[in-house]
Amino acid sequence: MEPTPDFVLPIPAADSPLSEEEFLHQVRQAWQVCERFDLQTEIWRGQILRAVRDRYRRQGDERGIGFQQWLQEQEIGKRRAEELMRLADRADELLKAHPLPAEAVSRFSKRAFLATAAADPEVQALITQAAAAGDRITHRQVRQLQEEWTALHADFLPPVVRQKAGDRTLAPRDVAPLVKELEKLPPPQQQELCRELAGDPRVETVKEVTATARQLRRYLEAAPQIQALTAHPVDLEQLLLEAQRLDQLHTVADLLQQAAQLESAIARLYTTWQRLGRLSDRLYQEAGASTPQLQALLEALDVLFGDIVQIDLAGETVKLHIFSEPKSRRPDPAVEF
Structure with missing residues (x-):
């Protein structure tokens, strides 16, 4: 991708015959060039990172350990690197379909560019034509055009x-x-x-x-996420019709969503309760009379890792009795209030 008509960013190819030292030297030079640009810089940085990543892959670093070490040396976070490489991938896809000179790319905001890359092909064509004609492209413009296209062509x-x-x-x-x-x-x-x-x-x-x-x-x-409906099946299609007839669809949808969340919360509670119990048992075995503060910690947390879990909530004491039964009798942990 060319920053100007007479300049090509010197990104070394991942399969170039350069030595490791020469390759990384060229990478550093290319990276420094990027200090002078905004959106174009982000795209170039993504291309540079992709070249380095692919270089390590060609050397057999399938797990990415060498690339991650290089990122650490350059003080680049993994998430930031992934964002930049995704941006470079989006840019490649968009500019392959709709080639633009660097000065036209610079007319996009970063959000507008990403939104254009994710838009329908027809919207991409309209936006890139406007950018090539000299218009500044904002995210709001792209979103509005995409909305209009969606409304007209569904x-x-x-x-x-x-x-x-x-x-x-x-x-x-x-x-x-x-x-x-x-x-x-x-x-x-x-x-x-x-x-x-x-x-x-x-x-x-x-x-x-x-x-x-x-x-x-x-x-x-x-509805499909609720285990209670597996144990006691109902006709979901008929249920839907009944809820619509009574104008209670919103209530039923909320009811099912809350039920799914409650089942998920019970599963997380039971898993956390088991982990807390294992940790407390391990600490209890290691602690002795010479560790009074550790003993005090275990005593204080006893209300959480015993069979009865207790917590004060909104001025009330809530107690949960947690126990499990064999799967043949009951598939999930039970919680008694």
């Missing part, structure tokens, strides 16, 4: 809704969240909500259907 939306989005009778910023939620639903629920939209394509209906679609999505995500 095949499952009723034609009347797409038409209103096109003439801006319905704002794309209202239609885009609707599309995002609807595309996550199974076809039957999607079609039912679209029929409702076709019959009343007002902005209020769009917002109501968006909220309903979001609740349906939460319902569909939460």
